[in-house]
Amino acid sequence: MSWDLVIANGEVVIPELGIVEADVAIEGDRVAALGKGLGAAGETIDATGQVVLPGVVDPHVHLGLENPFADDASTETASGLASGITTIGIFLRSLEDPYAPQLPGIREEYEANAFTDCFFHLQIFNEAQLAELAADAELGTTSFKFYMHGLPGVVPSVDDGFLLAGFRAIAELGDGAIACVHAENDSIVLRATAALERERPDGTLADWADSHPDEAEAEAIHRAAYLARLAGCRLYVVHLSTRLGLEEARAAREAGGRVYFETTSPLLSIAKDDPIGLLGKMSPPLRSQADLDALWEGVLDGQIDTVGTDNTSRSRAAKQVDAGLHGSRTGYPALATHLPTLIEEGYHRRSVPLTTIARIACMGPASVYGAYPRKGTITVGGDADLAVIDLHQEHTVRPEELHSFSDFSIFEGRSMRGWPTAVIKAGQVAVRDGEILAEPGSGRYIRRDPSRRTGQGVAVRCGGSRPIRRAPAC
Numbered sequence: 001m002s003w004d005l006v007i008a009n010g011e012v013v014i015p016e017l018g019i020v021e022a023d024v025a026i027e028g029d030r031v032a033a034l035g036k037g038l039g040a041a042g043e044t045i046d047a048t049g050q051v052v053l054p055g056v057v058d059p060h061v062h063l064g065l066e067n068p069f070a071d072d073a074s075t076e077t078a079s080g081l082a083s084g085i086t087t088i089g090i091f092l093r094s095l096e097d098p099y100a101p102q103l104p105g106i107r108e109e110y111e112a113n114a115f116t117d118c119f120f121h122l123q124i125f126n127e128a129q130l131a132e133l134a135a136d137a138e139l140g141t142t143s144f145k146f147y148m149h150g151l152p153g154v155v156p157s158v159d160d161g162f163l164l165a166g167f168r169a170i171a172e173l174g175d176g177a178i179a180c181v182h183a184e185n186d187s188i189v190l191r192a193t194a195a196l197e198r199e200r201p202d203g204t205l206a207d208w209a210d211s212h213p214d215e216a217e218a219e220a221i222h223r224a225a226y227l228a229r230l231a232g233c234r235l236y237v238v239h240l241s242t243r244l245g246l247e248e249a250r251a252a253r254e255a256g257g258r259v260y261f262e263t264t265s266p267l268l269s270i271a272k273d274d275p276i277g278l279l280g281k282m283s284p285p286l287r288s289q290a291d292l293d294a295l296w297e298g299v300l301d302g303q304i305d306t307v308g309t310d311n312t313s314r315s316r317a318a319k320q321v322d323a324g325l326h327g328s329r330t331g332y333p334a335l336a337t338h339l340p341t342l343i344e345e346g347y348h349r350r351s352v353p354l355t356t357i358a359r360i361a362c363m364g365p366a367s368v369y370g371a372y373p374r375k376g377t378i379t380v381g382g383d384a385d386l387a388v389i390d391l392h393q394e395h396t397v398r399p400e401e402l403h404s405f406s407d408f409s410i411f412e413g414r415s416m417r418g419w420p421t422a423v424i425k426a427g428q429v430a431v432r433d434g435e436i437l438a439e440p441g442s443g444r445y446i447r448r449d450p451s452r453r454t455g456q457g458v459a460v461r462c463g464g465s466r467p468i469r470r471a472p473a474c
């Protein structure tokens, strides 16, 4: 017999296990065998000297905020795919209307245009949306986000009564359902932002961090974790950004909560005094070098379960940098640089094991959101989504090469090592040496089951990040 495709001679990074020298055989859209001497294949990719990672699962993506959703579904997922992302979690935003009636149409639009698979998270703002969670779950969408602090003028904040009611409704859906929170104390942020506007009207990106004080994040994590524990609801904190927040994360876990913490690749790689300036404006803000270092410690000691991008693609013009600190807009594209950032900043500069990077970038998100082990690892029977990475291929980030509609990157001009030479998606060679070979419309929506948790959270936390054998050092 002959396999459809074999990725031969690579160092295969299996998050639960370590790094093994093996060939990966693919039949159709699934991994069919792992081992040596697997025999003939219709097509072989020689991965000698390279590592093979599970396709990256970016749990935190915003699409369609500036361009139509269908357009972003095409350009922005292409941008992610080229860097090794094969699945994304999209935060859908409807400020008023319920979601369930819209979901089939959104799914159809996505699947007609996208390059990566996806699951949806719904941002919950009102009673009507709270009343339809079971209908959303029927359609395979089982994660729901609450803004404890919204984006003033764009997204409203929810109060604690609503939050607790939401957590209770989610707990009722089953163990596969989960609440996500943007955890910041609303009034602390609003007061600090008003003070900054008064006192530093011409402030810098570094000043922006003061508008979202560390204690606002830490207090909100503490409160959300308490309410989720009361409700018996799984809780996922998006974009953890501070050392103080990380301390509350640890405390929430020790208190017995079923809590998961995400940070982002920009927060792990750019500090607030970076020369990128206001192009780097985001909510929550980029933080100090000490916070950035603390986040990597959280990655290494297992307090951080997942890493996403919080991708919010915008054009340079739409950032309105000329309007100064208070007039410019938050958000930046980050899909195209996600995995290279983690390899450059984590593996190369901080000796973070590749298994740890695969845990937070692949297995963690798939596991928390109920797509594991179909996604997030390399296993027989799992989806054949893989990224073949040359750890030493060095490349300078140029926005025009990133496939996104955005004409800037917060990493532009930075040199990074660790780009894919090939990306396999659903058994197809989707990217080869930076060129996208897949067609738009090859991405699929992943239904999740609210009653069932796939995998055990990220229970491999202990010991899972120790590699059997390290990839060759640089």
Ligand SMILES: [Zn+2]
Pocket: 060, 062, 091, 238, 310
């Ligand atoms: Zn976000």
